[in-house]
Structures are given as structure tokens and as C-alpha cells.
Amino acid sequence: MAKRVYLNLDLCCGCRSCAAACAYGHHLQSLLGHSKLDGTAEQPLHCLHCDQPACAAACPNEAMKKMEDDTVLRSQFRCVGCGSCALACPFGVIQPDLFKHITPKCDLCIDRLAEGEIPRCVATCTSGALSFAEVDDQLADQNKNLVSVRILSNFIGKRR
């Protein structure tokens, strides 16, 4: 099974360090957005790399593709920045662009994965909220030792 980034919402302090790490690793453009839960809490919105990605279906130019390794990647050269994928994604993880004509989309730090490293957001997470784990492991773990039922991404992950 493929590995994914998981968020334990109970631990996250909303510091946006993950987004900063993402930006510094992707030509200063963060591919990771944040939502505000209430006035004080924020949570990162990670791409789930869906089995049937709505973003890819919506893309008019085949820039967004499900790859063989199970990740959903955007081709820099094909993307025209129309933002259709952002509208299509049911989880709202694709954020309005920072720079014109570029729609940001998480690539799971493929450059780091190729070197056997974990994604930057997970490496830098200040609170231990993010983990990079096999989808199945994580679901089994959830019953064993996760602290709360508010594990939003696991919940969504099950519905992949």
C-alpha cells in the first residue's frame, strides 16, 4: 500500500510550519493550504491523493494525473492555471494560486521520497501531529493508541 500524510487534529497547534517547509522546498510556493477551524485553531489541508481524483477528472488539459505509484501529480508544463481542479476537489485542498498561472498541488515531496526521506511537512511538524504512514497501518493504529476521535484525515482517508 502507498504511504500518505496523516494529521492528528488533537496535536496540531496551527503553526503553519508545514506550509513554510513546503514553500521553501517548492520554489517558494506552498502547495499546502490551511483552514481556520475557529478564531484560534488552524489545520493544514493535505491532498489525499484519491483513488478516483475529482481534480484529475475536472482538468481540461490532462495536467493532473493519477500516477502508477498511486500519487496524483500535476504537470508543470501542462497546467494552464485555470483552477478547475480547485473547484472540483471535494476536500478543498487546492488553494487559490499565489502566482499567476500556477495552481499549487501537493506532490508528496517526490524528490525527498526518491532519497528515502519523508515529506518536508512531516519532517518539520512542530507538534507531532503529522505522520507519514502506510494507509493500512495507520487505520490499525488508530484503534490502538490515538488519543481522540477527532482524527479528521483518517476519517476521510477511509472513504478514499
Add this chain to the structure above:
Amino acid sequence: MTNDELMKDMDIKKSRCLFCSLGCEVSFRAEGGRLTALAYDQNNPINKGSLCPRGHYNLELASHPGRLTEPQIGRRKVSWEEAVTFLRGELGAFASREIGCLVSCLQSNEAALAAVKMAGRKGIENILSAGAAADLEAYGGSKWQVPGARLATLEAIEQSEALLIVGDLLSRSPVLARRVNQVKYGKRGNKIIVLDPNKTHTSWFATSHLLCRPGTEAIALAALAGAIPFSAAAEKSGLPAAQLQQAAADFKNAASGTVIYVPQTRRLRNDLAVYYAKQLAAGSDHKSFIVYYLYGNTLGVNTVIDRAAPGHPTYHQLLDKIDRGEVKSLLMFGEDISAGHEELQKRFRMLKFVVFAGHFESESPAIYDNSLILPLATQFEGAGSFVTADGQLAVCAPIAPAAGSKTLPEICRLIAEISPAENEASELAVQGPVSQTKDEAEAKAELAALPPLEAAPVKPITYFGNNHLVSNFFWYRVNVNG
């Protein structure tokens, strides 16, 4: 491949982050001597590879195209030789009591000692530290002697059964979130008490949030420490006496506990608050306190200057001297304190000569008639030691070449002949703040005289990278200004 094996293969360079006094370790990947990317080495015990958004700016600090590389007289770029001749000539025109020298709390212990020695050689008495005003006030309070009050270690924080956090700790040092979580979810019954007039990222984690009126933290702390009655504190702070009593009992009954104080920029006597935070921690062997300063080496620089140059003036005394025209020349080492500060700039226009040694261009050349700018090396380019909030010595070795810049000890050596012993500065710095006795009755009188309190302000959410130390950096510009 494990993280260990990977780290062995790559050219990894390690240093420390100074954007707050937690002093996280930063690791870089190096290519051809240049620092090209952050590496997140998961093995270090302080931050386990994590960096907060500000910590990421270290990559830019190391490789920012806007870094100063040549000295400047006004707007004119000059060689180091010319700059030094100019500097000596200009300084020679002033009597030593007409010169002031400020050392930024982001500089190393060695830099602070070199500045003190240089000042000693030149007979300059006006030498002091520059940093966040709230930090310096809190540091003043940490000097007041409270028998039995001990400084917390990072281990003590995560092993505590009760944390009392004053202020928005996690927006200053988010990397502590992992330890706060360890307390929160480590054992059933652990308490996290947050004392803050606002809902913040930190209060999100609180098991009990004491929403006091702004500026009354010192009063609430005094009540929690048992120095004043709950009822008196309740009246001023707006907190129900029962809630205060419950929090005091929770903290007292916990087997181990840490008081974490974040200096507040709001109208509040930070020194008094730290004094009562220390009293609260002094109760037992398993309780301790810690103050999280914004500037990375607030403890080190202040300790070195206090110990090596006793009797130095205070910041306000220096400003008064400038207003009266007694101080005519100012050396600002590490930070242009007047940058973006119109009121200060107006006062500083009286100065005849301003020297600024820093990493980035400042406003000085444009606004002061006679100024000299010197490019200053960062902790990545010159060796130095620092003292983190928990009183530990952090030693940085140079990991990148200094492109045209010099460290503060080198600059001081160009001004006067000095020769500090090898470990003199770090040995001085780890001794910690000089201790002063504070009269208990006097403290209580000052507490009672705290100014009347305004209504609670509606505060927008603080962005974690937001702070003037980092306003040159990309992430700040896009997210805060853009």
C-alpha cells in the same frame, strides 16, 4: 534507509536558530560550501528536526541575495580598510562619554564580551544590550532573588504534571507544541493552565484557561503564588476567585510542574510577573520556571554585559543622554533599533555619527547625515556561543564562508586592541543573571500601583512567522504583508 544512514551520506551542516530563545538546531544540506536546503535532522533532542515558520527563514538568512557584503559610508560602498580608517577617525572626534554602544540580543556571548572589552579600552561607559523591550523587562525580573526557584529544563517541561503557561507560548516557540502535547496526553489528570486575556493557539490546548483582563497577569500570578489574597486579585483581574483558587490548587497538588512565562508587549510589568512566576515555582523541588524570550540570546548578552560592565546605564538613561545631547555618537551592533521607529529616528537625528553593523540594509543611511554600515556575519559564518531560555550553552561553529562580512568580535578588534581569553565569554554567560534582592513589600506596592486597565482588546489571530526580526524574508512578505 533510516534517517541516520541518510544523514551520514549527505553533507549536512548544523547550527542553531536564534529567532527565539528555544534555540532549535537547524541542519542544512551543503553543496560546494553553500547551504542549499534545510535538512530536518530528526535526531537532535531539542527539536527533533522540527522548525517553526521562523526557523525556516534561517535558509534565507544564510543565502539571502539582499545580505550586506560591503561596508557603506552613507550610500557609498567602500572597502573594509577605508571603512575602518573612517570609523577610527570619526570616533576619535568624540570624548568617550559621548559615545553609546548597543549590542543586539541576537549576537553571541563572545560578541557581547568583545564589545564590552572594546568599550573598556576606549573608556566608553554607555554600553548596553538591545532587544525586545518586553524581554529586557522580563530579564530584569529574573534577576530578583527568590530562594528555591530553579530554571526549568526542556525535559522538566515534558515530564511535568502541570504546566502554567502565561501568554501565547506556541506562537513564539511552536516547536514546544510537541512537549505541551506530551503533558496534555501523557497521563490522565495532567493540567495545562493558560493565563492569557485572549483566545490563542496556546489556549486551544488548555485544560483550564484563565481569561484575565489584559495587563493583570502579574496580579493573577501573585495570587496563584499566595502572595496576595484571591479576592483582591479577582477584583482587579476579572477572574472569579474560585477559578483562581482551583488553578492554584491544581498547580500546587501536581507532583511536578513548570511555569512558562512569555514576556508580554501589553502594558504590564513583566519584571513583577516573572518575580511572582518564580515564587510560584519555588514551592517544591519538582517545580521550576522558564521565560521564553523572543531574541535568541537575551540571557547570554545581558548576563555578559551585566557581569563584565556593571553599572552600565539603562536604555532609558541612554535615550535621555541622547536627548540632552550628551551622547553624540551611537554604535548599533546587530540591529538598527531605530528602523521603522519614527519617534526614535527623530531623537536619533541629533546624533553626529551612527554606526550600524547588521545583516541587511537598514534605513540609517537615508535618514542620518553621517552613518557607517558594516556587513555583519551570521551565526552560520562565524563561531559563537549562545544561552538558550533553559540556561544551556549552544555553541555554533562556522558552516559557510563569510561573503565580505565580519563577526562582531572581529569588528571590535578593528576598533580597539582587545584579547579576551578563549572561553571567557561562555563561562561568564552560563553563570546566569546576577541576583538582586527585591523587597517583598515594595513588590506588593508596585503590584497594587499597576495602571488602571483598559477593556479587553479584540486581537486578530497572530501569524506565527510575524515578527519584525524576519521582515526581510519571503514567507513573511507573502503571508503577512502580501
